[in-house]
Amino acid sequence: MSKPKKVVLAYSGGLDTSVILKWLQEEYGCEVITFTADIGQGEELEPARKKAKKMGIKKIFIEDLREEFVRDFVFPMFRANAVYEGEYLLGTSIARPLIAKALVDVARKVGADAISHGATGKGNDQVRFELGAYALMPSVRIIAPWREWKLTGRESMLQYADKHGIPVDFKKRKGGGAPYSMDANLLHISYESGILEDPDYEPEESMWRITVSPEKAPNKPEYVELDYKRGDIVAINGRKMSPADVLTELNRVGGKHGVGRLDLVENRYVGMKSRGCYETPGGTIMLKAHRAIESITLDREVLAIKDDLMPRYARMVYNGYWFSPERKLLQGLIDASQEYVNGRVRVKLYKGTVLTTGRKSKDSLFDQAIATMEADHGAYNQADAGGFIKLNALRMRIAAKKGRK
Numbered sequence: 001m002s003k004p005k006k007v008v009l010a011y012s013g014g015l016d017t018s019v020i021l022k023w024l025q026e027e028y029g030c031e032v033i034t035f036t037a038d039i040g041q042g043e044e045l046e047p048a049r050k051k052a053k054k055m056g057i058k059k060i061f062i063e064d065l066r067e068e069f070v071r072d073f074v075f076p077m078f079r080a081n082a083v084y085e086g087e088y089l090l091g092t093s094i095a096r097p098l099i100a101k102a103l104v105d106v107a108r109k110v111g112a113d114a115i116s117h118g119a120t121g122k123g124n125d126q127v128r129f130e131l132g133a134y135a136l137m138p139s140v141r142i143i144a145p146w147r148e149w150k151l152t153g154r155e156s157m158l159q160y161a162d163k164h165g166i167p168v169d170f171k172k173r174k175g176g177g178a179p180y181s182m183d184a185n186l187l188h189i190s191y192e193s194g195i196l197e198d199p200d201y202e203p204e205e206s207m208w209r210i211t212v213s214p215e216k217a218p219n220k221p222e223y224v225e226l227d228y229k230r231g232d233i234v235a236i237n238g239r240k241m242s243p244a245d246v247l248t249e250l251n252r253v254g255g256k257h258g259v260g261r262l263d264l265v266e267n268r269y270v271g272m273k274s275r276g277c278y279e280t281p282g283g284t285i286m287l288k289a290h291r292a293i294e295s296i297t298l299d300r301e302v303l304a305i306k307d308d309l310m311p312r313y314a315r316m317v318y319n320g321y322w323f324s325p326e327r328k329l330l331q332g333l334i335d336a337s338q339e340y341v342n343g344r345v346r347v348k349l350y351k352g353t354v355l356t357t358g359r360k361s362k363d364s365l366f367d368q369a370i371a372t373m374e375a376d377h378g379a380y381n382q383a384d385a386g387g388f389i390k391l392n393a394l395r396m397r398i399a400a401k402k403g404r405k
Contacts, residue, residue, distance in 0.1 A: 003028045004114035004141060008107045010099060010129070011036050013048030015168060016118045019157050020145045021055055022164045024116060027149075033059040035106045037099050039069045040186025040244070051167065061106050065098060066186055070243035073098050073322075074187055078286050079231040079341075080334045081294075081306065082314040087264055088276075089283045090317050091188025096125055097322035100132030107140065114141040121147040124269050128320035135323035180207070186247050188260075188280040199265050199275045210251060211279050214258035214352030221350035223357070224253060224285070228293045228345065231338030233286065247282045254281025257349040269319040285354050289345040292356040296364040297340045306337060 007024050011017045011034035024032050034052045036045055045062050052060050073094050084090055103115045115133060119125035121144070130142050151157055161168050180194035180203075189209055195201055205213055227235035233246045241249065254260050260281035268274050294303060309330060316327045343361025347354050369379045 001141075004030050004112075004143070006031045006033060006110060006112035007114045007116050007143060008033045008035055008103055008110065008112045009116045010103055010118065011048060011052060012118070013045075013051045015154075015157060015161065018051060018055070018166050019151070019160055020116065020118050021052070021057070022166055023145055023149060023151075023160070024143065025056075026164070028143075030114075031059075032057060033061065033106065033110050033112060035061045035063075035103055037102055038062065038064045038066060039095055039098065040066045040248070041184040043184075054167065059110060063102060065102060066244040067242060069095065069098055069186060070247050074247065074283075075232045075243055076331060076335070077317060078283070078290055079338050080313045080330070081287060081291055081310055082317055083287070083310070084314040084318045085264075085266055087262055088266055088278065088318075089188065089262075089280045089287065090314065091185065091278060091280055091283065092183055092190050093124070093128065093318045093320075094187065094322075095185045096128035096320065097132040100129050101136060103129075104133055104137045104140065107137065114143055116143040116145065119144065119146065122270065122272070123274075124318070124320070127269055128322075131320040132323055178207075182209075184209075186244060186251070187283050188278050191277040192274060196275055196277060203263070203277055207277070208261065208279060211255040211261055211281055212258050214261075217258035217351045218256070221348045222253065222257060224250075224347050224349065226285075226289045226345045226347070227343075228290075228361075229342050231290065231294075231335075231341040233289075247286075250282030250285050254285050254349065254354075255279070258352040259349055259354055260284040261352070285347060285349070288354045288356060289347055290341075292345045292347075292359045293341055293343050293361065296359050296366045297343065297361050298337065299365065302337055306334065309333075 007028070007030050009017065009021055009024065009032055011021065013036070021032055021034065024030060034048075034057050036048045038045055049060050049062055077090060077094050082090055084093070103117075106112070107115050117126070117129045119129055126144055126147075130144075133140050133142060151160060158168060160166075178194075180191050180196045183190045191203070191207060196203060225237050226233050227238070232243070234240060236246060236249050260279055260283065262278040262280065263275075264278065265273055265275045298306075313327065313330050313334070316322070316324060316330070321327050340363040342363050343359065345356065346358035348357050367379075369376060
């Protein structure tokens with residue numbers, strides 16, 4: 001293949017992507033354009049701009065994508081109540097298609113003929129970035145240095161950095177800093193690799209960044225009221241908020257009460273198992289509250305269909321198929337189900353737990369006159385239940401008469 005002339009690199013300013021930046025220049029002799037997305041990782045992004053400038057980059061893109069991230073990616077996913085393998089709230093997975101979309105947008109803007117990322121050849125992120133990019137820009141060329149170069153790890157990267165005058169953080173050079181990798185966005189923080197590769201190792205308390213331990217959480221519970229419109233939270237405790245502000249506030253209050261910690265061994269799409277630890281305080285509250293408002297506003301069979309489809313939807317997100325026709329098809333069904341998911345949910349946060357304590361809606365299907373255990377004044381004829389049960393037992397009665405066990 002001919003060498004690319006312009007490459008847009010997903011750039012964080014850290015050791016890996018800084019080495020990649022220089023490697024692209026050396027290997028291909030191309031112009032490198034850097035792109036850095038602010039999706040709520042909580043880090044100052046100006047150092048990335050300064051570092052890119054110092055390395056000779058002329059076109060540097062830094063974009064605040066926090067509102068788009070929550071509005072167009074996180075909220076639609078939570079309308080589906082998506083959970084991967086019964087526990088994981090997909091915090092890393094849902095961020096990757098947005099970054100892929102933004103990379104493609106920048107590539108089109110500058111007329112680049114390739115994009116590049118720092119995901120390794122062992123992980124899920126390479127799949128997520130590249131499936132997203134191909135779906136949006138079919139002819140794009142993707143350069144994944146971890147699948148091409150001969151660098152094998154941290155020490156060889158440090159040697160490469162020294163050889164080419166790439167600035168390296170002192171802690172990185174001395175082997176200090178966190179003994180694991182960390183990735184953050186507005187939905188969660190993930191921790192993996194390093195000492196966490198032993199699934200029997202319990203991480204130290206100091207690892208967790210945005211949640212207190214349940215043991216040290218306040219002794220007094222806190223109540224939070226969430227207002228829903230068409231399946232999305234629009235206000236907290238009566239105060240209207242934007243999507244990003246909703247998640248920021250729920251992270252704050254959830255983290256304060258030790259909500260949202262998870263230690264998980266999951267199955268990667270590429271085939272191996274991996275161990276990850278996650279903090280998702282806001283997302284944990286959102287999932288609990290959304291199921292609560294759906295419990296009074298959705299028909300039984302609509303809920304059942306959603307629950308049947310949810311694991312499949314979650315796998316699509318986890319495996320990188322956000323822009324696939326099947327995910328879009330399912331999203332249409334899910335979004336249509338949310339027309340009447342309006343109202344208010346009250347939850348109680350206490351020492352790592354989220355308990356629903358109230359839910360109400362003008363669109364509620366809960367009829368107290370029918371559901372009451374007291375006199376219902378003819379709203380429900382209990383005698384009807386006998387025939388209902390007998391008809392549903394018919395196939396089992398026939399089988400029993402035939403002597404089947």
